[in-house]
Amino acid sequence: MGNPLYRDYEKLVEITIMGKKFQVPEKNICLRAFQYVSPETIPYGRFCWNQECQLCRVVYAMAGQEGAPPRPILACKVLVAEGMQIVELSDELKWNLSGVLKPAEPRPPLE
Secondary structure, X not given: OOOOOOOOOOOEEEEEEOOEEEEEEOOOEXXXXXXXXXXXXXXXXXXXXXXXXXXXXXXEEEOOOOOOOOEEEEOOOOEOOOOXXXXXXXXXXXXXXXXXXXXXXXXXXOO
């Protein structure tokens, strides 16, 4: 699609992060997908992007694989996949993604 931050992709895939659905570019690592959904915060996180810092740990499961235990991974190492369900985030990722994961503020009633 032409953005130098992301590997070439043809479509967006749906993943779930802590119960909230997002569309992210296929063929990209999870950490880059997190940057896609929160471009204002992920670049400023303390991530090394090369597996050394361990600050991007997540736990995930795949839709359709009921009974399989959730797996811990590093978000800088694993590619996103359609149906990926991120069920736990490291503290650093929780903080960096808090803006997109928090529930929407209720709208005041119309008068």
